[in-house]
Amino acid sequence: MDAASTAAAGVRGKAGGSGAFHTLPGVRIAGTGMALPSRVLTNADLEKMMDTSDEWIVQRTGIRQRFLIDETKGECTRTLSTTALRNACADAKVDPASLDLLIVATMTPEMSCPPSACRIAAEAGAVNAGAWDLSGACSGFVFGLNVVSALVRSGAYRTIGLVGADTLSIYQDYSTAGRGTSIIFGDAAGAVVITADADRRLGVLAQSMHSDGRGWKDIYVPEKDRDFPEGVEPDPRKIKRVQMSGATVFKFAVGTFPEVIEQTLDKAGLKASDVDMFVCHQSNARILQAARDRFGLSTDKLYINIERFGNTVGASVPLCLHELRAAGRVKPGMKVMFVAFGGGLTWGSSLWQM
Ligand code: UT7
Numbered sequence: 509m510d511a512a513s514t515a516a517a518g519v520r521g522k523a524g525g526s527g528a529f530h531t532l533p534g535v536r537i538a539g540t541g542m543a544l545p546s547r548v549l550t551n552a553d554l555e556k557m558m559d560t561s562d563e564w565i566v567q568r569t570g571i572r573q574r575f576l577i578d579e580t581k582g583e584c585t586r587t588l589s590t591t592a593l594r595n596a597c598a599d600a601k602v603d604p605a606s607l608d609l610l611i612v613a614t615m616t617p618e619m620s621c622p623p624s625a626c627r628i629a630a631e632a633g634a635v636n637a638g639a640w641d642l643s644g645a646c647s648g649f650v651f652g653l654n655v656v657s658a659l660v661r662s663g664a665y666r667t668i669g670l671v672g673a674d675t676l677s678i679y680q681d682y683s684t685a686g687r688g689t690s691i692i693f694g695d696a697a698g699a700v701v702i703t704a705d706a707d708r709r710l711g712v713l714a715q716s717m718h719s720d721g722r723g724w725k726d727i728y729v730p731e732k733d734r735d736f737p738e739g740v741e742p743d744p745r746k747i748k749r750v751q752m753s754g755a756t757v758f759k760f761a762v763g764t765f766p767e768v769i770e771q772t773l774d775k776a777g778l779k780a781s782d783v784d785m786f787v788c789h790q791s792n793a794r795i796l797q798a799a800r801d802r803f804g805l806s807t808d809k810l811y812i813n814i815e816r817f818g819n820t821v822g823a824s825v826p827l828c829l830h831e832l833r834a835a836g837r838v839k840p841g842m843k844v845m846f847v848a849f850g851g852g853l854t855w856g857s858s859l860w861q862m
Pocket of ligand 1: 569646691753790
């Protein structure tokens with residue numbers, strides 16, 4: 509019997525097979541997976557499309573390339589999510605049919621109805637799962653970790669799939685978008701399978717979820733003329749195109765990022781040095797480096813992979829987690845803090861005992 513099944517059986521055994529828990533279970537990240545689309549857009553490609561340079565992009569963001577969906581091949585948030593979820597289930601040695609819930613954190617569903625999660629569940633074989641989408645922009649996956657952890661900890665659900673997936677390229681027009689917006693985003697999906705565990709110490713130690721809607725116009729995707737902020741002339745070329753005040757979001761992130769880390773450590777009664785790994789939204793390498801400097805973290809304690817993927821919105825945190833687990837750099841027994849911020853404005857954290 510694999511570790512996941514043993515743990516689950518242990519928890520069920522305590523309940524005498526009735527399906528109820530005598531005590532609240534621990535919560536374990538049992539598997540991770542990821543999926544990338546087929547097109548690669550390098551800085552050299554962007555140099556041919558607009559007035560920019562590899563040097564500027566690398567210095568200002570750390571990004572060297574990003575992956576984009578190829579719509580002619582049918583690639584979209586749903587297809588990437590399905591692959592990432594299947595991979596996470598295989599990694600966790602969990603049959604997709606035993607997931608009792610699937611949550612997909614995305615701001616780029618194919619349609620507003622049905623929820624993306626329903627088709628993803630059907631295509632991945634998660635036939636017994638309730639399924640719904642969570643809209644939290646770049647913070648969506650970290651918010652999802654907090655929600656899933658609470659649902660499993662409560663005993664109401666035992667095995668949940670959580671996907672973070674975005675294909676922001678559907679909202680990009682490289683011929684009209686600003687240079688800052690054009691260079692940073694990439695498409696991807698990451699997924700985790702989270703299970704109840706007999707070890708009650710496992711799971712979220714401290715978490716936070718914040719928003720400030722007064723900053724909504726710093727990142728938005730207008731659907732209609734009415735969606736342009738006061739003082740901005742509605743422009744048909746900007747409809748369904750991401751609008752971002754990069755420098756404003758940058759300032760917000762540089763300030764908020766260390767603040768939310770500090771608050772989460774305080775809640776848990778821990779110091780930054782007690783945390784084994786910080787897994788953070790990859791928005792810009794300079795923002796991440798500023799957080800490293802602020803807490804005196806060595807480069808191996810705050811992971812950066814933005815050079816290969818760009819800013820993949822809701823997918824960036826699960827992508828990092830998957831790579832770190834695969835490399836043996838996130839392991840059972842570690843304390844790991846997840847942090848994200850983005851459109852809304854939103855920001856939050858999730859500190860786990862793995
Ligand atoms: O995922 C969560 C939400 N998003 C973020 O966290 C993104 C945060 N923001 C950023 O990462 C950065 O603001 C950007 C990478 C988007 C832009 O970098 P920046 O250093 O903030 O540039 P800026 O918009 O303040 O522009 C500074 C200068 C401008 O030139 P002038 O007016 O000073 O002559 C821009 O036109 O840099 C110019 N510029 C570029 N030059 C070459 C902006 N983008 C480019 C470019 N290539 N791609």
